[in-house]
Amino acid sequence: MSSINTSSDNAIYLAYRFVGPSADLIVPAVALYLVALVGIGLNGTVLVITAKSSSLRGSANFLMALICLCELVHQIGHTFFLVVVISGTNFVSLLTADLIMTPMIFALNCGLMAMFCATVDRLFAVALPFRHSAIFIKYKFPYLLGHLSICTFYAALIQYYVLTFAFTNAGNPTTAFVAESLLGPVGYKFFAGTFIISFCSTCCYVSIFVIIRCKNGVSQQTNTKVLRSLVIILLINIGGYLFNLAMYQLLYAFGSLFGSPIRIWQFGFVAGILLNASAGSNAIVLSTEYRQVFKKEFGALFDCFRKNNGNIF
Numbered sequence: 001m002s003s004i005n006t007s008s009d010n011a012i013y014l015a016y017r018f019v020g021p022s023a024d025l026i027v028p029a030v031a032l033y034l035v036a037l038v039g040i041g042l043n044g045t046v047l048v049i050t051a052k053s054s055s056l057r058g059s060a061n062f063l064m065a066l067i068c069l070c071e072l073v074h075q076i077g078h079t080f081f082l083v084v085v086i087s088g089t090n091f092v093s094l095l096t097a098d099l100i101m102t103p104m105i106f107a108l109n110c111g112l113m114a115m116f117c118a119t120v121d122r123l124f125a126v127a128l129p130f131r132h133s134a135i136f137i138k139y140k141f142p143y144l145l146g147h148l149s150i151c152t153f154y155a156a157l158i159q160y161y162v163l164t165f166a167f168t169n170a171g172n173p174t175t176a177f178v179a180e181s182l183l184g185p186v187g188y189k190f191f192a193g194t195f196i197i198s199f200c201s202t203c204c205y206v207s208i209f210v211i212i213r214c215k216n217g218v219s220q221q222t223n224t225k226v227l228r229s230l231v232i233i234l235l236i237n238i239g240g241y242l243f244n245l246a247m248y249q250l251l252y253a254f255g256s257l258f259g260s261p262i263r264i265w266q267f268g269f270v271a272g273i274l275l276n277a278s279a280g281s282n283a284i285v286l287s288t289e290y291r292q293v294f295k296k297e298f299g300a301l302f303d304c305f306r307k308n309n310g311n312i313f
Contacts, residue, residue, distance in 0.1 A: 002095045005171030011261035013091055013173040020088035024262055025175065028269040029078075029085045035273050036075040039280025043068040043075070046290070053293045059136050060125070062144050063118040064290075066151065070111030071279040077104025078276075081176040095170035098162055098181050105162055105181065109193075110155035111279075112241065116197045117147040119204035126208050158193060161186050179272060183252045191245050198242045240278025244271040 008014075016022055046068040050056045080100055084092060098105070125132040136143055165186045174180045182190045251268050259267075 002093045002170040004091055004093045004173045008171070008173050010173050012175075012265055015262060016090050017173070019090070021086060022088075022090070024266070025085040025090060028266050028272075029082045029177075032269055032272050032276060033078050033082045035276045035280070036078045039075045039276055040072055042280045043072040045294075047072070049290070049293050053296075056290070056293060059121050059132075059144065059147075060118065063114055063121055063147060066114045066148070067111050067118065070107040070114060073107035074104055074111060075276060075279060077101050077107070077178065080104075081178070084176045090175060091173040092176055093170055094172040094174050094181065095166045097174050097176040098166035101176065101178060101181065102159065102163070104178060106155045106159050108155075108178070109158040109190075110151045112194055112197055113151040113154040114147075115238065116201045116204075117150060119201045119208075121147070123204045123208050123211075126211050154193070158190060161189050177272070179248050179268060183248065187249055187252065191249050194241060194245050198238045201238050240275060240281070244275040244278070247271040 004013075016025060047065055050061055050065045050068075080097070084090065121132075162181060165184070166181070248268060248271055251264055251271075
């Protein structure tokens with residue numbers, strides 16, 4: 001941990017370091033956290049039904065659970081930012097923030113790579129279904145461990161860049177909003193990695209659609225459903241991350257041209273809220289298989305709730 005460099009010329013720091021709790025900081029933090037709470041609930045629900053249902057034991061289910069777990073940790077990490085601004089502390093040192101948010105930043109990057117691994121797995125399953133099935137049955141744990149290792153390595157690499165920058169600039173003031181830890185030289189690496197992952201994932205999804213489209217015996221209705229699902233995934237999951245991270249980089253580079261630092265900082269939360277909405281969308285874009293399990297698990301719960309209410313009233 002380290003102390004803040006009080007001689008910093010950061011405009012937001014100079015304006016809010018001694019004001020205590022401020023609506024300018026608290027309102028964006030609360031708005032972001034409310035969206036994150038929804039995402040926490042949705043991703044947590046996917047993890048629960050995956051653990052409970054014996055029908056969700058495929059490679060795609062494992063990778064989806066990994067994505068949801070990473071997003072869950074990522075969104076829980078916003079709690080630190082909320083506490084900092086609500087308490088009136090408003091700022092901590094960059095090193096302090098990055099050390100405390102290490103699990104969050106690691107999970108964020110692990111989840112991004114898990115999205116790519118999931119698309120590669122689906123492409124493999126669609127292009128060579130029998131080979132994929134045979135390998136998964138015979139080498140289930142090495143296969144899944146391979147995906148997990150790739151995700152872990154990528155997350156550790158980005159984490160190394162983040163912490164290296166934090167130790168070099170330990171005293172820089174930050175509100176502990178995670179985007180502030182992913183700007184500058186670190187941000188360029190992070191955005192470049194995200195762009196490459198997103199581009200490769202998009203190519204995989206396009207390939208999946210082409211393969212399904214060209215298969216004999218596949219109805220037009222099925223093609224339409226597949227296309228709709230892929231478009232939703234591309235726009236919400238991958239597009240959400242890519243668009244919003246690009247917005248952060250543009251605001252960091254050119255924000256001073258369009259308004260005061262605090263207004264630009266607040267505008268960045270539009271991207272933050274949209275990104276967290278993307279992070280919480282996994283439960284919404286799941287397959288029919290998941291929806292059936294959702295209905296089975298939670299339909300009984302809702303029926304029980306309605307029954308109890310009927311007995312009470």
